[in-house]
Amino acid sequence: MNKTINQKAWYFVIPVFVLVAFNAAIPLMTVVNYSFQETFGNNVFAWEGTRWFKQILLSERFHASLGRQFAFTFIILLIQIPLGIAIALTMPKKGWGVPVCLILMSMPLLIPWNVVGAMWNIFALPDIGFLGHSLNAMGFDYNFTQQPGDAWFTTILMDVWHWTSLVVLLSYAGLNSIQPAYYQAAEIDGASRWATFRYIELPKMKKVLTLAILLRFMDSFMIYTEPFVLTGGGPGNTTAFLSIDLVKMALGQFDLGPAAAMSLIYFFIVLLVCWVFYNLMMKNEAQS
Amino acid sequence: MFTKLYAATWGDVGKAKEKGFFDFDLFSWMAWTWQTAAFFIFIALCITVMLIWEKKVPGGSPRKGILGLDTTRGDRLFVSLLGSAFIHLAWLGLVGSLLWIASIICVAYFIVVFKYV
Numbered sequence: 001m002n003k004t005i006n007q008k009a010w011y012f013v014i015p016v017f018v019l020v021a022f023n024a025a026i027p028l029m030t031v032v033n034y035s036f037q038e039t040f041g042n043n044v045f046a047w048e049g050t051r052w053f054k055q056i057l058l059s060e061r062f063h064a065s066l067g068r069q070f071a072f073t074f075i076i077l078l079i080q081i082p083l084g085i086a087i088a089l090t091m092p093k094k095g096w097g098v099p100v101c102l103i104l105m106s107m108p109l110l111i112p113w114n115v116v117g118a119m120w121n122i123f124a125l126p127d128i129g130f131l132g133h134s135l136n137a138m139g140f141d142y143n144f145t146q147q148p149g150d151a152w153f154t155t156i157l158m159d160v161w162h163w164t165s166l167v168v169l170l171s172y173a174g175l176n177s178i179q180p181a182y183y184q185a186a187e188i189d190g191a192s193r194w195a196t197f198r199y200i201e202l203p204k205m206k207k208v209l210t211l212a213i214l215l216r217f218m219d220s221f222m223i224y225t226e227p228f229v230l231t232g233g234g235p236g237n238t239t240a241f242l243s244i245d246l247v248k249m250a251l252g253q254f255d256l257g258p259a260a261a262m263s264l265i266y267f268f269i270v271l272l273v274c275w276v277f278y279n280l281m282m283k284n285e286a287q288s
Numbered sequence: 289m290f291t292k293l294y295a296a297t298w299g300d301v302g303k304a305k306e307k308g309f310f311d312f313d314l315f316s317w318m319a320w321t322w323q324t325a326a327f328f329i330f331i332a333l334c335i336t337v338m339l340i341w342e343k344k345v346p347g348g349s350p351r352k353g354i355l356g357l358d359t360t361r362g363d364r365l366f367v368s369l370l371g372s373a374f375i376h377l378a379w380l381g382l383v384g385s386l387l388w389i390a391s392i393i394c395v396a397y398f399i400v401v402f403k404y405v
Contacts, residue, residue, distance in 0.1 A: 026318070029328060033319040045319045050380055050387060057381035268373050275370065279357050286358070 028267075035260035052261035062262060064237070065245040072152075072241055073220045076159050080216055081209070083160070084167025089197070091172055102172075105165040117229025120158040124230075144231065148238035151231045155239055158226060163219065167212045174208035175201060207284050214277040221270065242266055331369075338365060353405040361402075368394075368401045 035052055037045040056062050091101045108116075126132035126143045135142040144150040178201065186196045224243040227233065233240035233248070240248065246266065250259035338361060342348065348360030359367070372394040379390035 029324075030318045032327070033321060033324045036321060036324060037319060039319070043317060043319070045321075047321060047323075053377065054380050054384060057377060265377065268370065268377070271370055272374070275366070282358065 031260045031263055033260075034256050035264055036257075038257050041254070048257060052257045053265070056258055056261045056265060061237075061245070062265075065240055065242050068238075068240070069221060069242040072156070072223070073217060075156055076163070076220050077213060077216055079156070079160050080164045080167050081213060084164050084212065085171050085205070085209075087164070087168045088171035088175055089201070091168070093176070102169070105168050108162050108165050109169075111162070113225035114229050116158065116162050117226040120154065120161075120226075121230050124154045146235050148235055151235060151239050155227050155230060158230060159220065159223070162226070163216060166215065170208045170212045171205055174205035178204045207281070210277065210281050210284055214274075214281075217273060217277070218270070221273070334365060334369070338362065355405055357405070359405055364402050364405055367405055368398045371397055371401065 033045075036048060036050070038048045039045045087105075092098055111119075121129075123129045124132045124144050126136055126145070132142055132144070141147075142150050144154040182200045182204075183196065186200055191199070222243055223241055224247070227239050227241060228244055231239045233244045237245075243266075246259055246262055249255050249262065341361065348362060350358060350360045353359050357363075375394050375397060376387065376390045379387060379393075383389075
């Protein structure tokens with residue numbers, strides 16, 4: 001049978017193409033242009049070549065913020081993924097508990113970033129905040145505005161509170177798609193709870209977990225608003241993650257050239273990670 | 289007419305810029321230079337070549353490369369371009385000068401990727 005080939009539907013893609021051009025491609029081109037030039041405003045630019053790239057690549061400040069960023073992302077993934085799976089495993093599979101749990105779980109996800117930051121800021125204040133005051137009353141010397149360790153602890157706790165639910169919901173969806181026959185087979189074979197988890201549930205959740213890790217990686221890697229409102233990158237620079245440092249450089253110091261170079265390096269790292277995860281997902285897809 | 293195509297130098301800082309032939313208000317805020325324009329033209333050319341190649345040999349010639357990944361021509365272009373970015377950055381960070389050597393390495397890298405990945 002001969003199918004008629006009609007490619008006219010491609011015209012429907014034009015609006016999205018224009019949109020992406022204006023909100024992504026054109027700004028990105030401008031950033032590339034900035035990264036090779038110096039400016040003091042007034043739309044006057046002077047050519048600087050690769051100077052800013054060299055400066056950023058060798059700058060201790062960039063190494064430090066990149067290191068902090070990777071450390072932060074690594075820590076929250078290490079906490080959120082196992083914790084999310086654990087919570088999803090304990091959630092009820094039927095009955096009135098299901099909607100209650102699902103709604104409770106999605107609540108943190110619905111709160112805007114800046115509100116989360118402000119909430120945790122007040123919650124953790126050492127003199128009046130519930131968390132800060134209680135910790136101090138219990139004898140801990142806790143002050144997230146002055147001690148870097150406490151600032152990190154609070155930022156990580158906040159992110160875990162805000163985003164673990166995403167991992168929970170994805171894992172829960174993955175768990176629910178497992179056919180009961182698998183569990184029955186495991187029971188007949190006398191498999192332990194751990195064996196059931198390791199050889200049935202975990203492999204079946206592989207796809208959604210890859211997605212969860214990717215989403216959590218990207219979100220935490222570009223985290224800005226929450227730590228900005230909570231700690232402002234402080235005390236000192238100790239919680240200035242990549243995007244906070246970038247905005248400080250671009251808008252605080254008006255160093256558009258170095259900031260553009262830094263954001264391009266940032267962009268390449270993100271692209272590389274996305275590519276790796278894309279290939280992992282395609283591999284999972286091919287296996288199933 | 290072409291003088292304004294080149295980026296301003298330090299002597300021009302603080303001076304109001306003369307409006308040149310290519311300074312359309314529509315995109316003069318984007319601070320174009322001929323070097324960056326050439327770079328994006330190169331990218332556009334790459335994509336055009338891919339389009340023509342796809343017309344000549346449809347299907348994207350998928351295969352399993354040395355990395356064990358299923359790649360098509362588009363994947364290979366992406367890997368080449370992204371890898372080239374990292375090669376240039378590494379060269380800038382580790383060596384610092386003679387960047388054209390990094391560009392030559394990238395050409396070799398392109399060939400390797402399109403042949404084996």
